[in-house]
Amino acid sequence: MRWMIGTGLALALASCGGGTRVDAPAGATVPALVQGERSTVTYVSASRAPGIPRGFGDVDPHEWSGPSPASYQVHGIDAARYQGEIDWTPARQAGVSFAWLKATEGGDHLDPGWQLNADGARRAGVPVGGYHFYYFCTDARTQAEWFIRNVPRRKGDLPPMLDMEWNHLSPTCTTRPPAEEVRASIREFSRIVTAHYGTAPVVYTTPDFYRRNDLGQLRGTEFFLRAVTAHPSEHYPEERWSFWQYSGTGLVPGVAGKVDLNAFAGSRAEWRRWLGARLQ
Numbered sequence: 001m002r003w004m005i006g007t008g009l010a011l012a013l014a015s016c017g018g019g020t021r022v023d024a025p026a027g028a029t030v031p032a033l034v035q036g037e038r039s040t041v042t043y044v045s046a047s048r049a050p051g052i053p054r055g056f057g058d059v060d061p062h063e064w065s066g067p068s069p070a071s072y073q074v075h076g077i078d079a080a081r082y083q084g085e086i087d088w089t090p091a092r093q094a095g096v097s098f099a100w101l102k103a104t105e106g107g108d109h110l111d112p113g114w115q116l117n118a119d120g121a122r123r124a125g126v127p128v129g130g131y132h133f134y135y136f137c138t139d140a141r142t143q144a145e146w147f148i149r150n151v152p153r154r155k156g157d158l159p160p161m162l163d164m165e166w167n168h169l170s171p172t173c174t175t176r177p178p179a180e181e182v183r184a185s186i187r188e189f190s191r192i193v194t195a196h197y198g199t200a201p202v203v204y205t206t207p208d209f210y211r212r213n214d215l216g217q218l219r220g221t222e223f224f225l226r227a228v229t230a231h232p233s234e235h236y237p238e239e240r241w242s243f244w245q246y247s248g249t250g251l252v253p254g255v256a257g258k259v260d261l262n263a264f265a266g267s268r269a270e271w272r273r274w275l276g277a278r279l280q
Contacts, residue, residue: 052070053095056094056250058251059258060247066231066233067231069246069263072244073271078102078161079099081102083117085117087255092124092125092126094253099117099121100129101121102133103130106143114151122157129158129160132161134163137173141189141192148193153197156280159279160201162186164182164204164205164209198280200222202224203221204226204243205223205225207226207227210236223236224241224244228245228246228247241265243264
């Protein structure tokens with residue numbers, strides 16, 4: 001099932017004496033900003049960022065044309081080891097209604113963020129799921145089996161998420177397969193994972209990757225679309241989606257530093273129905 005339904009806090013930095021001044025959401029934590037120096041962090045009041053939900057902030061806010069993220073009712077985050085241990089209670093109170101955590105990459109890499117944060121999210125009442133970052137130098141079956149081996153099926157968790165984007169930071173895998181091969185890999189990974197978890201993965205992607213690989217051909221796929229400068233309708237014309245990643249520079253109470261912010265496409269009632277249909 002896919003949906004088509006169609007302001008936080010700004011960060012300001014000022015160095016003064018031996019400490020660092022940070023405008024951040026109440027309860028948020030921020031890592032030291034200057035490496036190699038002793039630095040303290042002091043929290044001060046912050047202003048809201050246009051178009052960002054009231055409980056959140058953004059390091060790099062901008063004006064939104066068309067529907068803004070704040071026009072959606074249900075919001076969440078995705079995170080990895082970079083965010084460290086998350087304090088889920090203030091995050092949930094600020095408006096985090098779901099979270100995907102990076103669990104695996106390729107056929108042999110584990111992200112410690114999954115083990116560090118998944119149980120805490122569950123205890124705080126935040127639906128959580130694991131995601132896999134696809135590596136184009138390993139076949140889809142090997143990667144699906146690696147994910148299954150390291151992310152146990154657990155009743156009440158979100159469906160898996162498959163992160164499909166170019167491995168632009170990889171020093172060992174710079175290959176960019178033909179579009180037909182990319183789509184076949186998504187189908188194969190999804191088939192294996194669906195059979196194991198009893199629910200199909202959500203597929204995350206970026207505008208350039210979507211266009212280059214003509215992912216609109218993947219009928220029946222539920223999309224999680226990145227669009228940090230405009231509404232998804234501008235970057236993915238006519239594509240239906242369930243989740244919108246609208247910021248990679250977000251601020252959330254309980255999360256150290258920057259974090260990705262996401263919106264669900266429907267109302268709170270539709271969110272409850274989606275959970276009923278898609279939870280493991």
